[in-house]
Amino acid sequence: MGRGRIEIKKIENNTNRQVTYSKRRNGLFKKAHELTVLCDAKVSLIMFSNTGKFHEYISTSTTTKKIYDMYQTTLRFDLWTSHYERMQETMKKLKDTNNKLRREIRQRVLGEDLDGLDMNNLTILEQQMQDSLTVVRERKYHVIKTQTDTCRKRVKNLEQRNCNLRLDYDTIHQLEQKYGTRENEGGYWSVIAYSNGVSSLNGFCESPNTIIPHGPGYEPLGLRLD
Incomplete structure (x- = not known):
């Protein structure tokens, strides 16, 4: 029982379409190879799938460039002339554009090439320079303000740290005057560092790791008084 005839139309199912493309592409490449070997022909096949994937077959006795050259020679048509002309136009x-930009730079920065400008063009050039100056000044002020704000925050943080250290030092000094340094007993004062950055000494203990509870957000620090 023979295989039924396949209707030639687009295959709607993506999977079936990809499978059919792969099988028939391989079949074409096989036929091209056989034609090259049996008939000593020069064959070139170029394919693009619907997903944009590129496939190519070229006879081993030639190259793609040689095939293009033979095509042009046979048809007496130069494929590269129009492309070369478009490239020349683009380069021009x-x-x-480059010469225009260079001239504008010389006019705005160096004050050169102004002889061919009339009063109207000079007025436009002056306005453009004013607009450019405004943009540069705004950008400069923004950078300066950002740097200034950053420096102020750093200074504020350092001042807060300095204030906390001074408070700790004053507290230690007061405790030394009141209780002495406890040199012979080898004791420690428990320093409580709160989450708001304020430190406090809250009692004498025998070990620097002793925790004296004093509410949430504290950390005990061992401080020896000797």
Whole structure:
């Protein structure tokens, strides 16, 4: 029982379409290879799938460039002339744009190439310079303000740390005057560091790791008085 005829139309199922493309592509490449070997022909096949994937077959006795050259020679048509002309036009436009920008830079920065400008053009150039100056000044002020704010925050943090250290020092000094340094007993004062950055000494203990509870957010620090 023979295989039924397949209707030639687009396969809607993506999986079936990819499978069919792969099988028939391999079949075409096989036929091209056989034609190359049996008939000593020069064959070139280029394929793009619907997903944009590139596939190519070229006879081992030639290259893709040689195939293009033979095609042009046979048809007496140069494939590269139009492309070369478009590249030349693009390069000319880029050169004109570059020369225009260079001239504007010389006019705005160096004050050169002003002889060919009339009063109206000079007025426009002056306004452009004023606008550019405004943009540069705003950017400069923004950078300076950002740096200043950062420095102020650092200074504020350092001042707070300095204040906390001074409070700790004053507290220790007062306790030394009141209780002595406890040199012979080898004791420690428990320093409580609160979450708000304020430290406090809250009693004498025998070990620097002794925790004296004093509410949430504290950390005991051993401080020896000797």
